[in-house]
Amino acid sequence: xxxFFSMGGYAMFLWPAYAVTLLAIVINVYTxxxxxxxxxxxxxxxxxxxxxxxxxxxxxxxxxxx
Amino acid sequence: MDWTWLHKFGSPPHVYxxxxxxxxxxxxxxxxxxxxxxxxxxxxxxxxxQQGDGFRIIYVHAPSAWLGVMIYAVMATAAGVGLIWRMKxxxxxxxxxxxxxxxxxxxxxxxxxxxxxxxxxxxxxxxPRLTAQLILLFLYLGFMGLRASIDDTSxxxxxxxxxxxxxxxxxPVIRYSVEWWNSIHQAPSVMKMDRPSMxxxxxxxLLAMLLGFTLYFGAxxxxxxxxxxxxxxxxxxxxxxxxx
Numbered sequence: 184x185x186x187f188f189s190m191g192g193y194a195m196f197l198w199p200a201y202a203v204t205l206l207a208i209v210i211n212v213y214t215x216x217x218x219x220x221x222x223x224x225x226x227x228x229x230x231x232x233x234x235x236x237x238x239x240x241x242x243x244x245x246x247x248x249x
Numbered sequence: 250m251d252w253t254w255l256h257k258f259g260s261p262p263h264v265y266x267x268x269x270x271x272x273x274x275x276x277x278x279x280x281x282x283x284x285x286x287x288x289x290x291x292x293x294x295x296x297x298x299q300q301g302d303g304f305r306i307i308y309v310h311a312p313s314a315w316l317g318v319m320i321y322a323v324m325a326t327a328a329g330v331g332l333i334w335r336m337k338x339x340x341x342x343x344x345x346x347x348x349x350x351x352x353x354x355x356x357x358x359x360x361x362x363x364x365x366x367x368x369x370x371x372x373x374x375x376x377p378r379l380t381a382q383l384i385l386l387f388l389y390l391g392f393m394g395l396r397a398s399i400d401d402t403s404x405x406x407x408x409x410x411x412x413x414x415x416x417x418x419x420x421p422v423i424r425y426s427v428e429w430w431n432s433i434h435q436a437p438s439v440m441k442m443d444r445p446s447m448x449x450x451x452x453x454x455l456l457a458m459l460l461g462f463t464l465y466f467g468a469x470x471x472x473x474x475x476x477x478x479x480x481x482x483x484x485x486x487x488x489x490x491x492x493x
Contacts, residue, residue, distance in 0.1 A: 187292075191302035196367050200360040204309035207356045208283075208465065211349055215472040222479035226488050233484075 259336050262487040265478050268471040275468035282461030289454030297451075306364040308454055311439075312462040314357035317385055318423055320350035320466060324392070325417045328410035340406035341481060343413060344396060345473035349466060351389035358382060369433055377426035378434035381419060388416040402481060 190197045257263045290308035297304035324346035331339035361379065362372040373379065392409050399405035427434050438446050439455060447455070482488060 193303035196363045200363040218476040222476040
């Protein structure tokens with residue numbers, strides 16, 4: 184097992200390379216999903232504001248003001 | 250011939266729904282391929298006769314470099330389609346590509362440095378291949394910076410599309426840099442005309458990783474595209490139906 188982790192002496196180069204790649208894979212999925220949730224929430228707020236009444240309300244929601 | 254199916258790809262609601270349906274069909278095969286390739290590359294593949302276990306960095310380095318280049322090609326194609334046919338969805342695709350492409354270009358540069366140090370004795374040289382890949386990163390950053398600096402979406406779309414298309418000249422430079430110049434970087438092992446110069450149990454994990462990364466990008470692009478479409482289609486009535 185320790186043979187596996189030492190990677191024939193290349194551990195200090197190999198594992199950081201794998202770690203950085205894994206990090207990129209995870210971060211890109213995370214940010215993509217977070218962006219989609221935020222865009223959905225934002226669209227819902229906008230819809231609620233425009234349903235509540237005037238176009239003013241939806242304009243304000245567009246600018247992110249209360 | 251009936252071309253109406255093609256026009257559907259210009260329709261934001263259709264693309265939004267289709268992207269949602271397709272995402273798991275990219276994500277799950279990608280996850281399985283990458284996990285399988287990880288086991289194949291780290292455990293099953295034999296050590297290289299020159300580089301020992303150090304060569305295993307190829308299983309994360311080559312697929313990242315491939316994504317950096319492939320995503321740019323997708324981005325530039327989408328930008329070109331958007332520019333020529335004034336197709337908003339195509340611009341949304343291009344805008345969704347840039348961030349992921351930049352990430353994996355950075356990963357290819359970092360993993361390349363970590364491979365270069367033990368094999369070449371240095372993290373970085375101003376070699377044609379390395380320099381061209383660094384320029385690729387600057388093209389992505391320029392594309393994103395330009396978009397961020399223009400408030401009007403359709404103007405940002407057009408300006409960034411022109412930049413993306415100009416940057417396409419860098420792609421063949423990356424591809425052929427190791428042949429045109431005396432590069433320290435090794436020649437392609439897989440994507441070349443004759444047979445790949447690797448035994449099967451080294452090659453199979455690499456091919457699985459390349460396909461897995463490609464499908465992974467497909468899944469991330471589809472998610473990002475949906476968010477991008479929602480942000481652009483601010484007042485469209487279809488969003489009401491979709492979200493309630």
